[in-house]
Amino acid sequence: MNKTKAQIFFQELFYVLTGALVIFSVLELAWERLVLAYLNLNWVLILWLVCGIVLLIINKKESQEDV
Numbered sequence: 001m002n003k004t005k006a007q008i009f010f011q012e013l014f015y016v017l018t019g020a021l022v023i024f025s026v027l028e029l030a031w032e033r034l035v036l037a038y039l040n041l042n043w044v045l046i047l048w049l050v051c052g053i054v055l056l057i058i059n060k061k062e063s064q065e066d067v
Protein backbone atom coordinates (compact mmCIF):
# COMPACT_ATOMS: atom_id res chain seq x y z
CA MET A 1 0.00 0.00 0.00
CA ASN A 2 1.60 3.21 -1.21
CA LYS A 3 0.70 6.28 0.83
CA THR A 4 0.27 9.57 -0.98
CA LYS A 5 1.69 12.84 0.27
CA ALA A 6 -1.80 14.11 1.05
CA GLN A 7 -2.58 11.05 3.14
CA ILE A 8 0.65 11.40 5.10
CA PHE A 9 0.01 15.12 5.64
CA PHE A 10 -3.54 14.64 6.92
CA GLN A 11 -2.52 11.69 9.08
CA GLU A 12 0.26 13.67 10.76
CA LEU A 13 -2.03 16.68 11.18
CA PHE A 14 -4.65 14.40 12.75
CA TYR A 15 -2.06 13.08 15.21
CA VAL A 16 -0.92 16.61 16.12
CA LEU A 17 -4.48 17.83 16.66
CA THR A 18 -5.30 14.76 18.77
CA GLY A 19 -2.28 15.43 20.97
CA ALA A 20 -3.16 19.12 21.22
CA LEU A 21 -6.70 18.31 22.29
CA VAL A 22 -5.46 15.93 24.97
CA ILE A 23 -2.92 18.43 26.29
CA PHE A 24 -5.40 21.32 26.22
CA SER A 25 -8.02 19.21 28.02
CA VAL A 26 -5.58 18.25 30.76
CA LEU A 27 -4.47 21.86 31.16
CA GLU A 28 -8.06 23.03 31.32
CA LEU A 29 -8.85 20.45 34.00
CA ALA A 30 -5.80 21.46 36.03
CA TRP A 31 -6.26 25.23 35.72
CA GLU A 32 -9.69 26.49 34.73
CA ARG A 33 -9.89 29.05 31.92
CA LEU A 34 -6.16 28.78 31.21
CA VAL A 35 -6.56 27.54 27.64
CA LEU A 36 -10.03 28.89 26.91
CA ALA A 37 -8.91 32.43 27.69
CA TYR A 38 -6.53 32.39 24.71
CA LEU A 39 -7.77 29.70 22.34
CA ASN A 40 -11.18 28.62 21.08
CA LEU A 41 -11.14 24.83 21.24
CA ASN A 42 -14.10 24.62 18.85
CA TRP A 43 -11.78 25.48 15.94
CA VAL A 44 -9.33 22.77 16.97
CA LEU A 45 -12.17 20.25 17.20
CA ILE A 46 -13.49 21.26 13.78
CA LEU A 47 -10.03 20.88 12.19
CA TRP A 48 -9.60 17.51 13.92
CA LEU A 49 -12.95 16.31 12.60
CA VAL A 50 -12.26 17.53 9.05
CA CYS A 51 -8.87 15.78 9.02
CA GLY A 52 -10.50 12.55 10.18
CA ILE A 53 -13.15 12.75 7.46
CA VAL A 54 -10.55 13.46 4.77
CA LEU A 55 -8.49 10.46 5.94
CA LEU A 56 -11.55 8.22 5.74
CA ILE A 57 -12.30 9.43 2.21
CA ILE A 58 -8.69 8.90 1.08
CA ASN A 59 -8.60 5.40 2.60
CA LYS A 60 -11.92 4.49 1.00
CA LYS A 61 -10.68 5.58 -2.45
CA GLU A 62 -7.48 3.55 -2.00
CA SER A 63 -9.37 0.43 -0.96
CA GLN A 64 -11.68 0.71 -3.98
CA GLU A 65 -8.69 1.03 -6.33
CA ASP A 66 -7.09 -2.12 -4.88
CA VAL A 67 -10.13 -4.26 -5.72
